[in-house]
Amino acid sequence: MPDRVGQLDHNHIWHPFTQQKGWVEEEPVVIDSGEGTDLIDVDGRRYIDGVSSLWCNVHGHRHPVIDRAVRDQLDQVAHTTMLGLTHGPAAELASRLVEIAPPGLNRVFYSDSGSSATEIALKMAFQYWRQHGDGGERRTEFVTLSEAYHGDTLGAVSVGGIELFHSAYEPLLFRSHKVAAGDAGELERVLERHRERVAAIVVEPLVQGAAGMRVQPPGFLRDVRALADRHGILLVCDEVATGFGRTGTMFACEQERVAPDLLCLGKGLTGGYLPLAATLATERVYDGFLGAPEDRRTFFHGHTFTGNPLACAAALANLEVFDAEHTLLRLQPKIRLLGELLGKVAAMDEVAEVRGRGLMIGIDLGEHDPALRLGHRVTLEARSRGAIIRPLGDVIVLMPPLSISKVDLTRLVSITGESIKAAHESVYGATPAEIGSGKGAGQPVVAEAA
Ligand SMILES: Cc1ncc(COP(=O)(O)O)c(C=O)c1O
Numbered sequence: 490m491p492d493r494v495g496q497l498d499h500n501h502i503w504h505p506f507t508q509q510k511g512w513v514e515e516e517p518v519v520i521d522s523g524e525g526t527d528l529i530d531v532d533g534r535r536y537i538d539g540v541s542s543l544w545c546n547v548h549g550h551r552h553p554v555i556d557r558a559v560r561d562q563l564d565q566v567a568h569t570t571m572l573g574l575t576h577g578p579a580a581e582l583a584s585r586l587v588e589i590a591p592p593g594l595n596r597v598f599y600s601d602s603g604s605s606a607t608e609i610a611l612k613m614a615f616q617y618w619r620q621h622g623d624g625g626e627r628r629t630e631f632v633t634l635s636e637a638y639h640g641d642t643l644g645a646v647s648v649g650g651i652e653l654f655h656s657a658y659e660p661l662l663f664r665s666h667k668v669a670a671g672d673a674g675e676l677e678r679v680l681e682r683h684r685e686r687v688a689a690i691v692v693e694p695l696v697q698g699a700a701g702m703r704v705q706p707p708g709f710l711r712d713v714r715a716l717a718d719r720h721g722i723l724l725v726c727d728e729v730a731t732g733f734g735r736t737g738t739m740f741a742c743e744q745e746r747v748a749p750d751l752l753c754l755g756k757g758l759t760g761g762y763l764p765l766a767a768t769l770a771t772e773r774v775y776d777g778f779l780g781a782p783e784d785r786r787t788f789f790h791g792h793t794f795t796g797n798p799l800a801c802a803a804a805l806a807n808l809e810v811f812d813a814e815h816t817l818l819r820l821q822p823k824i825r826l827l828g829e830l831l832g833k834v835a836a837m838d839e840v841a842e843v844r845g846r847g848l849m850i851g852i853d854l855g856e857h858d859p860a861l862r863l864g865h866r867v868t869l870e871a872r873s874r875g876a877i878i879r880p881l882g883d884v885i886v887l888m889p890p891l892s893i894s895k896v897d898l899t900r901l902v903s904i905t906g907e908s909i910k911a912a913h914e915s916v917y918g919a920t921p922a923e924i925g926s927g928k929g930a931g932q933p934v935v936a937e938a939a
Contacts, residue, residue, distance in 0.1 A: 492531070494519045518872065523550025526893045528877055537901050539871070539878040540888045544698065544730055546761030548810045549892040555760050558806035562799050571599065571796040578801035585808050586767060589739055591748035594769035598788075599796035603729030603755030604640025606766035607691070610725045610751040611644045612790055613770060614689035617723065617777040620786050628688040628722075631663075632679055634670040638699030639691065639727050639753075648691050651699060653882075670697055671705050673712035680720050689723035689751070690716075695741040695846055698730035701884040702844045702851025710745040723750040723774070729766070730849070733757030733807070734817055734891050737824055737847035750774055760807035761890075765800035820891050823898055824848065827887075830902040837906065838921035839913040841929030850887040854909065855929020857883050861916050870908035870915075876901055878908075885909065 499513045521531045526549050528536045538546060548555065562578065569576055583597035598613075600606055611631065618628035631648050638654070639645040647662040649655045655662075666683060668676045670692075680687060694710050697703040717724040726749035731741035735757065738744055742752070751774065755766035780786040794800075810816065824847055834852060835843040841855030857863045864880025871878045879886060889901055910920075917924060 492519065494531070518877070525549040525551075526890045526897055535875060536872065537876040537893070537897055537904070538890060539876045539901050539905070540886055541757075541890050542761055543756075543879070544735075544888050545756035545759075546890045547733055547757045547807060547892070548760050548814070548816065549890050552760065552806075552810060552892075554810050554813070555762055555803050555806040558802045558809075559762065559799055562802035565798070567799055568794065568797055570793070572791055576796075576798050576801075578798045578805060579796040582801045582804050582808075585805065586754070586769060589808070590752060590769050591740060591742050593748050593771045594752050595772050596770045596775040598768045598770065598790075599801075600766045600768065600792055601764045601794045601797070601800075602640065602766055603727075603753065604642045604645045605792065606729060606753035606755050606768045607639040607648070607725070607727050608642045608644040609768040609790060610727075610753050611648065611689075611691070613751060613768065613774060613778075613788065614723045614725060616788065617774050618688050620777055624685065627685055630683060630686045630688060631665040632676065632683075632687055632690045632722075633665045633667055634692055634697065635667045636670070636697060636700035636703065637667075637691070637693060638697070639693070640729070654699075665691075670700075670703060671709050673709060673716065676713060676716055680716055680722070684720050684722075687720070687722050689725050691725040691727065694726045694728060694731060694747070695736055695744060696731055696849055698849065699881060701853065701881050702849060702886065704844050704846060708745070710742065710747050714745075714747045714749075717750075725749060725751040725753065727753045729753055729755040731846075733760075734811070734820060735847055735849050735888070737817075737820060739811075739817065741846070758807070759800050759803040760810065762803040762807070763797070763800035764794070765797065765804055814892075816891055820848070823891075823893065823895060826895055827898060827902070830899060834902060834906050834909075837909065838928055839909050845887075848887075848889060848891060848893075851881070852885040852887065852905065852909070853929070854883040854885065854913075857916075857929075859883075863912055863916055866912035866915060867905075867908045870911045871904050874904040874908060876904045876908075878905065 495517050519531045520528050522529045526538055528538050586597050587595055618625040633648040635650045637650045639648050643661055646655050646658055648665045650667050666679050668679055726742050728740050732754050750771050752769040759765045778786050778788050831843045842853040844851045854863055864883040867885050868878050
């Protein structure tokens, strides 16, 4: 019987990306507090936050520097609008973001979720061309990668390509041209065919997260930039998931020395503390919107909580901690350790493939009947062993805070390995070797999902 919180939850909350029918049959973990890279439930059980509270926590929970920054800002003002006013934290943060972003991204437009950041980039690219002259108004289409994920608002879904999440909304979407990630040749052909109608190419650089941590071959992003330049098309990089150290550098684009025309940030921007997102634009894009009010070149977009001061204060403190704690430098040995630890996981019979960059990992369990919910079972096993992880179907995601200790990183991978074994055995009643199946596969002995 769930306790009061669990009961109220089951009675009234509708959870994101969750089949409620199954949710109300399970007892929820009720989180009471966080400390460093641990989450602590109301019964005092501790769990490693193995997915950084959905890919956003950077320096751990209750970091004293970020906590203090938010408290100090509370003593000033919690919220004031960016429509017609400005404030210190938003201005200081914009200047810091411009400093650390790839070159040329000089303007910061705030919003409050990754979906909004990409939606804004799409609208900016579209409107930029409408106001451009020289036939620019014909540039109304987008080129995107297959299996892309850019968020859940309708524009973001239109440039997305995950069948399970997106196909239901098909009649509501605008069309975009899909290109296989990693295939620069196909991109070139699509651009040749549609060149005068394309406003922008939209990509998640280096790793497509929600697609199951699909890694692009080296050089692909550079090829995309070169093709965008050749056709005079804008490049939008969505670093909502990859930004803020996740792939080993502050931004994934840096690894290919690519600077996009529009850069989308979210998640780790505040260290995972508060909802804040940003779309950074070049001066070229920004200039395209300048004019007298009656020219109607204004970017008519904004949200109530755009540039919220508490969130901006958290984001400034987040960047301060990156410097003070040498987060990126100290991350490198952890990435190497993780690589070694994952070698053993990749060798497991239950695992088809391990992919990723930096602290952004997908452990692919191979082809299984979705009704078995093998990935979900792995997360339940992990929970009983002291780690919170979340799957993407049958791909187990590991994405701990960058601040995780080597000891906890080792423990997280070991819990994950054990949990994969246990879940596999609970479904198939035997190891893949005993069944004589290929890596990651087998015949289920349980027909029903948990
Ligand atoms: C690459 C990418 N873009 C956009 C989003 C959407 O961000 P949000 O959930 O904050 O709307 C996500 C979320 O996972 C993402 O991974």
